Amino acid sequence: MINRVIWIVLDSVGMGALPDAHKYGDENSNTIGNISKTIGGLNLPNMEKLGLGNIDGMVGIKKEESPLGCYGRLSEISNGKDTTTGHWEMVGINSKDPFPTYPKGFPKEIIEEFEKVTGRKVIGNKTASGTAIIEEMGEEHINTGNLIVYTSADSVFQIAAHEEVIPLEELYRYCEITRNILKGEHAVGRVIARPFTGEPGNFTRTSNRRDFSLVPPYNTVLDNLKKHNFDVIAVGKIEDIFSGKGITEAVHTKDNMDGVDKTLEFMKRDNKGLIFTNLVDFDMKWGHRNDVEGYAKGLYDFDKKLNEIIDSMKDTDVLFITADHGCDPTTPGTDHSREYVPFLAYGKSLKGNINLGTRKTFADIGQTISEIFSLEPIKIGESFLQKIIANH
Template structure:
């Protein structure tokens, strides 16, 4: 009997361009495969044992003859390639219209209203790398008190401010103001607080980032679990992505390894239900910064902790490991990439060495969790529980 699901999202760890990747300029993207080639191979023995290298289309990871897990690659069906779209689809939401993006910055009426409501001027207002824009505008921000607003190829309204210039509470309040403003045709997926510290030439973003997402358009599997009385334990930015909807308790994290630590703490507890974890460093620290060496090391570092996770799992636990989109650090640009994502499942209640091929729709994961806990079906998706359960 399955009493708990441990669901770990490796943020941006894609595995090859989707059939429609050309619409996004991502035909050459393959986060795992290209990183592996760039660093001369990846050492991922624990995920290999689960079947990572056996997934259809996987490049750069060795297959394992008698994998102990179930495995597949998943195709995103919603329009977009961002964190919110990916996670919402896992929960059961199919977005047919992509969130709005702003390649030329936000319209003047948006910026003017934001300045009026916050009482602070705005600088920036353009697509930019989060670290590059600090180098460009950080000094001006400190001198003038004006806040840095920027976006990317994704649907985000990002607000950067030095913690010594703008207290965190004020920064978060400004994000709430922006979130309330940005609706209808300007309903961006996320408003993101991007606090930083340091001196000119040495600015560093802090772990105090917060995401202010839209509310999902309908209930997800998280809501179903919570409404049924189950625990939904959110680790990392999961709580932010779902606006707290369907979450019974949450912890935020400093980095990937802190995220694994917090996940292990929940695993060691006796709480049943869902542990839902996002490990963001792959995306935030390495993918967007084109740091393929650190990306490869990060994959190996996570893999080294997988053995620890498996050891701590109870017989009534199952583990899902997947991703929400790609962010190939080896291709031109610094944005997310439209890719398949890998999927691994393991537990004493599951079969071994089951290849589920290619599945369309991240929402099949959520539908499967709904069936595990005898919930009403989520709005989209087909459960694959019968394919993997003993």
């Protein structure tokens, strides 16, 4: 019997280019494999015990003779390689039309409307690294109060502001206003608040980032869980990704380890349903900044904490670990990469050493959760519950 699923998304921890990766310029991407190759090998003993190295196509990770968990890799059927697209697909949404991107900055009419409703001028309005643009324009922002607006290869409208110039609640309000502006053909996946502190030459982005996503277009497994009075507990930016839809309780986090600690706190409580956690540092701090060593250390740190997660599991818990896309820090660019993502499952209710092969869609996870809790099926995906459930 399964009463609770602990579902952890290692944001951007991909494991090799998808067959259509060349369409995205990502044919050489392999986040895990290339990190391992670059640093001379990754040693992740706890994930290895569950079967990480046994996944079809996995390179750079040691295989176990008899893994304790179930393992496989997931393909993405949606058109995109961003956070929203990946997470939405996991719970049952096939995003056939990619979210709009703005490699040359946002059109004049969008910026003019933004300036009109916020009452502040815009500086930037270009594709940029978040750390680079605040170094470039932070001092001007402090002196003028103008807002730093920028984007990336993803479908995002990002607003950077110093916390002592623009109070957090005001920045969040600007993002909500912007979310209402960006509709129709300009309906970007996320509007992101990017607060920072510090002095010129020494600016630092804070953990008070907030994502203002589009509302999912229809109900997902999260909505179905909530409708049937199960808990849907969101840890990290999960609440933002789904714009609160289908969530019963949420907490934001400072970093990966805070995300793990918050997950552990919820695991100690008497809840039933889903604890859904996103660990964003892999993507935000290391993938986008091409920090191979930092990314590797982040994987080591999570792997060490995995023992604590497993030790805290009840007999009626199952653990799912996966990712939402890639972000290979070894490639020249700093964008997300179109990759397969790994999947691991473990629990007293599950079999060990089950190879799930290559799944057709991320939504197989959501469909499996639907079957676990006897919910109505979601629109896409195939459940693998019968392949992994132990016969007691």
